[in-house]
Amino acid sequence: MTIAAPREPAPETRVALVPETVAALTRAGHSVIIETHAGLAAGHTDADYERAGASVVPGIDLAAIDVLAHVTPLPPEAIARLRRGAVTIGLMAPFTDERLAALTEAGVTALAFEKVPRTSRAQAMDVLSSQALAAGYRCVLEAAIRLPRFFPLAMTAAGTVPPAKVVVLGIGVAGLQAIATAKRLGANVAANDIRPSSAEEARSVGATFIDVGLDTSEGTGTGGYARALGDDSAARQQAALAPHIADADVLITTAGVPGQAAPRLATAEMVAAMRPGSVVVDMLAASGGNVEGSLPGQDVKVASSRGDGEITIVGLTVPAADLPADASRLYAKNVQNMVNLLDTDDGFAVIFDDDILEGAAITHDGANRLEPAPQPAP
Numbered sequence: 365m366t367i368a369a370p371r372e373p374a375p376e377t378r379v380a381l382v383p384e385t386v387a388a389l390t391r392a393g394h395s396v397i398i399e400t401h402a403g404l405a406a407g408h409t410d411a412d413y414e415r416a417g418a419s420v421v422p423g424i425d426l427a428a429i430d431v432l433a434h435v436t437p438l439p440p441e442a443i444a445r446l447r448r449g450a451v452t453i454g455l456m457a458p459f460t461d462e463r464l465a466a467l468t469e470a471g472v473t474a475l476a477f478e479k480v481p482r483t484s485r486a487q488a489m490d491v492l493s494s495q496a497l498a499a500g501y502r503c504v505l506e507a508a509i510r511l512p513r514f515f516p517l518a519m520t521a522a523g524t525v526p527p528a529k530v531v532v533l534g535i536g537v538a539g540l541q542a543i544a545t546a547k548r549l550g551a552n553v554a555a556n557d558i559r560p561s562s563a564e565e566a567r568s569v570g571a572t573f574i575d576v577g578l579d580t581s582e583g584t585g586t587g588g589y590a591r592a593l594g595d596d597s598a599a600r601q602q603a604a605l606a607p608h609i610a611d612a613d614v615l616i617t618t619a620g621v622p623g624q625a626a627p628r629l630a631t632a633e634m635v636a637a638m639r640p641g642s643v644v645v646d647m648l649a650a651s652g653g654n655v656e657g658s659l660p661g662q663d664v665k666v667a668s669s670r671g672d673g674e675i676t677i678v679g680l681t682v683p684a685a686d687l688p689a690d691a692s693r694l695y696a697k698n699v700q701n702m703v704n705l706l707d708t709d710d711g712f713a714v715i716f717d718d719d720i721l722e723g724a725a726i727t728h729d730g731a732n733r734l735e736p737a738p739q740p741a742p
């Protein structure tokens with residue numbers, strides 16, 4: 365089969381296939397086509413891809429390939445050029461009517477990573493997890509570089525420096541990685557989430573769990589995800605978190621609810637109550653923001669109500685794209701594992717009795733298979 369990966373449009377820095385996965389796919393008997401300069405931002409030259417067995421071309425003939433692996437959701441113009449029966453593998457949200465209509469019209473099987481079930485077997489294709497891992501790590505580095513203090517305890521002849529206090533809100537894949545990274549840097553970490561299993565998960569990576577006294581069944585949604593809290597519970601959560609945030613040097617927020625705007629966990633007043641010099645990193649700034657006042661891609665300075673000085677609120681956009689080499693390496697392995705699922709003895713057919721393909725296929729053979737769902741926040 366012929367599998368292709370395009371040069372992603374700026375500002376995306378990741379690439380859907382890296383030379384290592386190209387070599388594995390060609391060893392398995394596939395042909396791989398890579399668009400010129402597709403891997404440059406992730407550290408891979410065209411020559412690296414050619415050495416791995418790919419053909420590098422200035423423009424991919426989309427009508428002549430079987431599988432298109434991509435990172436950025438495909439625009440309708442590109443979709444229209446694919447051949448009927450081709451398969452796309454990549455991120456596809458937001459699932460706009462326009463994109464779904466183009467995919468349906470083109471008769472392609474679109475496998476959207478956002479729809480891969482969060483099961484043990486699907487972990488090898490779980491892009492949300494692999495990219496959240498990079499994102500959680502990145503959140504801590506963004507904070508550490510801006511904080512005018514050490515993260516670790518330092519006992520020196522020149523005196524003792526206490527460890528930084530870090531609060532992490534949202535203990536999913538990104539939050540766990542943020543906790544682990546902050547711990548590795550030597551900080552004291554406390555964390556909160558609304559799923560029942562989150563307390564144990566936080567403790568397993570060295571954080572203290574902040575119990576806000578809520579009935580955790582309220583925050584439990586389907587498929588292991590959280591559900592939005594009602595207004596009363598959300599207000600109680602904010603009130604209980606406020607003293608922990610005020611006492612923190614760093615606040616990192618990674619809390620998401622699928623298909624909905626990010627829950628508001630910290631108000632402007634709660635942030636202003638932090639010490640001057642403190643840093644807030646909002647990973648969900650582009651999805652509505654966990655923190656009031658955060659702006660995607662910007663550092664916002666706000667006055668501390670505790671005296672002269674400011675707090676920096678860092679709004680992230682796509683933090684995994686700031687680690688393009690390893691984020692692409694993990695992404696490409698997820699793509700390769702998805703291709704392996706498709707590559708059966710019966711030919712390169714999509715098998716709908718496989719729950720991973722069944723979940724991921726948002727269109728197939730001219731049909732829109734996506735259940736009506738709330739659109740993610742812009």
Ligand code: NAD
Nearest residue numbers: 482483484487534535536537557558559588590619620627
């Ligand atoms: P996510 O990105 O949807 O959300 C991040 C975290 O924010 C979640 O832990 C969620 O509970 C939390 N959150 C939502 N609202 C909150 C609020 N008001 N206050 C505090 N926290 C809030 O989550 P994710 O990282 O994609 O993980 C979602 C679930 O899937 C988790 O249970 C995770 O363990 C599970 N998971 C399973 C697998 C697997 O088995 N293959 C892989 C990855 C994740």
